[in-house]
Amino acid sequence: MEDFRIIGKPVSRIDAADKVCGHALFIDDITLPGLLYGKILRSPLPHARILHIDTSEAAKMPGVKAVVTAADAPRNRFGIIVNDEEIFARDKVRFIGDRVAAVAAIHQEIAEEALSKIKVDYQELQAVFDPIQAMQTDAPVIHEDLAHYDTGPFAMMFRTAHNTLIPVEVEVGEVDKGFAEADHVFTDVFTTQVVHQSYLEPRGAIARIESSGRITVWKNTQGQFIARGEIARIMGVPLSHIRIIPTEIGGGFGGKLSILIAPVCILLAQKSGKPVKIVLTREEEFMAARPRHAAIVEMKTGVKKDGTLISRKSRTIIDSGAYTDFGLGAATRAALTARGPYRIPNVKLEACCVYTNKIPGGAFRAPGAPQITFAIESQMDIIARHLGMDPAELRLINGLKVGDVAYSGQKVEGASLDKVLKTATERIGWNKPKAGPYRGRGVACGEWNTAGTPATSSLKINEDGSAAVYTGVVNLTGSTTVFAQIVAEEFCLPLDRVTVTTGDTDSAPFAPVSGGSMIAYNVGRSVLLAAREARNQVLELAVQRLEATREDLALDERGVYVKSQPERVISLGKLAIASMRDKGGLIMGKGSAEPLPPALILIAQAAEVEVDPETGQVKIIRVHASQDSGFSLNPLAVEGQMQGGVSQGLGYALTEDLLISNGRVLNPDFLDYKILTFMDIPEIECTQVQEKSSAGPYGARGVGEPPVIPTAAAVANAIHDAIGVRIKELPLTPERIVAALKNQRKR
């Protein structure tokens, strides 16, 4: 292992000081002169034609400065993957919560009251809430123009059927032949529930129209460049007409990719002539934002009696809700990764994304992966138990090894599945005797693919030798700290002599969205390239100043020195000044290069549980998470991502469920939508298996999403180990466990 000064060390976040003092400014902390407050009127019906909207009473109210509806909006459809929604529902509403109108007023309370004065005449239509029903040709049509929809910024291939979008399917080998050759064939159906990202900071935006007509938007977005492109298209203006300023973000987890508010603020700002802020209430977040999709997974797997997986056929039905948003992404991933991190020679993997009249789903940490992984990893245990085999052993037999080709087409270069799996089982005490009769242990594996994306970063050296980094990356998971570490490492600077600035779409170089576990891998590399380019200039200048050859120069905390005569040294600050004088400009580095190849991240988690057979309550004793994200640029940050992801995974497994009945969300608050609290959290232990990536900066790979992927399956497997019942629905509630135990006793 190389000896690094600061990269690879567990460094505290450089933004933490502002946050512990309450100085960091989030969207709702920002105010502007003349700011108005906006509120959105939402549909009370799941499916209805809009016959007439009368806003006259509302517009007359003192303090109300603008009221807008679809009549005020450009007729441009948008969406992350499929362009199927508009700023306001135009001819009909498709779910309870669909945007119908909005008001801007001088006080929040006036805006709220004005909403109640807007009269909307609806003609209720038959609604459909079940995706299987919605796929039938006699189901009500939710999107009449489906056949004409085109793709959004995250373009994906798809074809359409009744209320359905169908992405590419994966077919390799001959599945039916494989099933014929198998010694055992397993067919199981698994279902998963809707869960909400539950970031503590609700989403919000402020729009201001400049005197030129140009539009400025502040929003807590995960990706200001994607947002700019989309919003420009929605408003029907050139890209350069919009400036998106990303604000400090209070959690995102994928949810703050969707565009739900900014265009409404823009319309209100245009009409009123004043800046307008909208921040969603917690209730609005739960009923009208973009949670994780519910799914039904049909999985049929053929296996030889020695445990070798031969054939798999799977179909995942993603319940999209009223609009596609990231639904097609979840479906595509479910199809592409339904093999899991295993070698299976014959596969036919399908998925579809179905419209229903409910809250649309969106992107939530590894979209599609927890759903498909719950199915894959539960079935692996079903197979293992049937064969009388250790579930860990079954996975080892079939697991991807170095040199195997993963679904992305990439060769597995880092850890084989072995390493992460063995760490997890070892640390959970896989073969140790259990402490009680209702104790159990379960393991589950997972994978994620970090995509290669374009990214540009730049940096300069100041006259005092400090460095300033310019990036477009929204600081979601601690990227600013990692970038500072990279630059500090390359220039032998202390961390507090490096500033990292996240610019807006005018001031920053390009960055991808903060998501997809992409940032450290792609943008980290661009920062490293920028640092190395600047470093070259530094050394060039030093060659002259120190009258030495390039080969004889090195860097340390003092600056650039001559290796053969270390007392001959020149500081970075002096070199920066020399650059100004001799070259008429700053030492500046720019970094971007051909996008990196995708990087596979393998992960395994083991859980130990105790089940109360009377009440069905599950106590999580311990979880061990093992992840290979390559070199850990900041082990403290990686650990934080793993702990947070496992916590979300445990909620997915046991306590979180956005309950929807006849299209209405029944629990739109933190009282009844239960994320884990301090009281629920078990011991979460993490191992960072650091098999270096050949392409990523210092050998790093992506980090953020994988930790949420296999947790639910690990818990389900642990429950089975404890009490011998197999639950195939999430969440694994006490009611389901008690019912399953009753059934078991009957047999």
Next chain:
Amino acid sequence: MKKEIKLQINGEEFELRVEPWRTLLDVLRNELGLTGTKEGCGQGDCGACTVLVNGKAVNSCLFLIAEAEGSQVTTIEGLSQGQKLHPIQESFIKYGAVQCGFCTPGMILMAKSLLDENPQPTLEDIKKAMAGNLCRCTGYQNILQAILAVSGQSLSYSQEESKHGRL
């Protein structure tokens, strides 16, 4: 109908003229520009709005400003002394207890309220006291570490199986 309300915030005396039914959270953020206290739900379920009123932690989103008459209120802005951070703040930074930072002000004040009353809390004490403060980013582990560290303890789970199955 505005009313005159006198109170002390972070050691400073205030004479406010506000509608008495407004919440302490609303007054702090929108009247006084003290935006360190956050609104996560507005319903008293998440703890992001936690402030101290006469040393006791309250959900300021449910606390009427009228009730704060004559009280001493501490918000996150009142914790550091100029450049000098409070030990709890230092500890949160050191142990990676801060990710997005939105729950952080409420967490720190809740922790202060606990530690002021019980300077040597057990892990169980901390979990019970903090149960009303939600965090979605960290998984709570490092927050527990940070709070234990202020009291000179460290987070360690017993090696043998715990009787209660949950720590």
